[in-house]
Amino acid sequence: MDIFVVVLQAVVVIGAIVMGVRTGGLGLGLWGVVGTAILVFGFQLPPGSIPIDAFFIIIAVITASSAMQAAGGIDYLVAIASKIIQANPKRLTYVAPLVAFVFTLLAGTSNIYFALIPIIYETAYRNGQRPERALASSTVTSALGITSSPVSAAMAAYLVLMDGTGYGLPQILAITIPAAVVACIVTSLVQQRLGKELVDDPVFRKRVADGAVEVPAVLKDRYAVATGAVATGSGGAGAPSSGGADASGRPAPAGSDAADARPARIEHPVPKGGATSAWIFLSGTFLIVLFGLFSGLRPSFPNEDGDLEPIGMATIIEMVMFTVALAIILVRKVKPSSVVDQPLLKAGFVAAVALFGIAWMADTFISANEETIIAPLGDFIEQQPILLAVALFVVAGLTTSQSATTNTLVPIALAAGLAPGVITAMWPSLVGVWLFPANGSQIAAVETDLTGSTKLTQVPVWHSFTIPMLVSWVSVVAAGLLMQLIIPV
DSSP states (O other): OHHHHHHHHHHHHHHHHHHHHHHOTTHHHHHHHHHHHIIIIITOOOOOOOOHHHHHHHHHHHHHHHHHHHTTHHHHHHHHHHHHHHHOGGGHHHHHHHHHHHHHHHHSSTHHHHTTHHHHHHHHHHTTOOHHHHHHHHHHHHHHTGGGOTTSHHHHHHHHHHTTTTOOHHHHHHHHHHHHHHHHHHHHHHHTTSSOOGGGOHHHHHHHHTTSSOOOGGGHHHHHHHHTSOOOOOOOTTOOOSSOBOTTSSBOOTTSHHHHSSOOOOOOOOOTTHHHHHHHHHHHHHHHHHHHHOGGGSOEEEOTTSOEEEOOHHHHHHHHHHHHHHHHHHHTTOOHHHHHTOHHHHHHHHHHHHHHHHHHHHHHHHHHTIIIIIHHHHHHHHHSTHHHHHHHHHHHHHHOOHHHHHHHHHHHHHHTTOOHHHHHHHGGGGGGGGSSSOSHHHHHHHHHOTTSOSOOOSSTTOSTTHHHHHHHHHHHHHHHHHHTTSOOO
């Protein structure tokens, strides 16, 4: 009878997650709270721990990020990323994924990647490369930046869960960052060899024939030879130019002098003071890492046993990030009302509510069923640790929330007695968020690529992002498991 009741409770948990995913946005968190209410009132389970620290870390970080966005700091970071990407067009498939990873790491949000998508596409297209290679791999590796960033929502949740295990921010970053860099390189190596060259791609040829896209200037001769006809590139509505760009960075009209010249760079304007706000934010990030590396820098207070203990990193992150937000507002004279209107703040609030609801529901269910489910499941994971990576990957794909997945599965792994280093090595399996094409970055990349090389299919789990996602997953976990062997606790 107990097993039957636990199964019913599990159905409530899974059902709330499924309904939350279907509702989208705030729905994931709100359905999580409803699921918690059903468990408490319907099954008489004691409410689990409310993820207060993780919730307020996200609010603090996203407030600072939104202040930076309002002051033009995001534009400044994008401008730097744009210059790096366009300076290495021949190595685009290797450079773009690393840039997407690093800048997501620095900003603590993959929203910064949206601004890079058209830059990556235009750089690939103008230089006659298959855009899918750089776009798909960069989209995937941007997610690796989340589990490597000291100021991401997922890291906020993970730090709270790992408190007391001996694994703090320095140990976590010492595993996730090198492992992610390895994954970026391996993914690029594989991705560079996937798909036909642009001139040989039948989808691209059909789009050229239909006038939806033009042949870039650097490929016109090769295209004429490959097709046996001179490409006139009549161009359709919204089609990019045949290669060059005008002084503003917009595609130049076909037949113009600019179209035959070397592709001009796309300029990303930076508002006055954008650089200052970005450096204030990055300074705050540096301070957080510094406090994490050297616990002696943190104020210490007596604990329950009377021993001095430094304040936790959750408190440090909240203090530093809220201070960073205020510093940006004062230094750059940003109106507080404009900070509230930023897209990043809205996205961050949705993430915080999702974390709140799902984490609360998961803790309520897990805490009440430790002997019935968690202990046997923990034994199973302890015997087959690699299953944690699979579970993280699949649940992240189903929920499309890295922080909610973290709060759902990491407590189970800890209860199973799995080593913190092993858990940390497998944690970047959250790259599974790309399993289904349900993310804005994927859709934006597909829609931006007018050549048709980046695509979705009728099979939901098979698309342009599938192979780079799987390669990144395997390589980041493998590299992480090796790194954790040399990280002292």
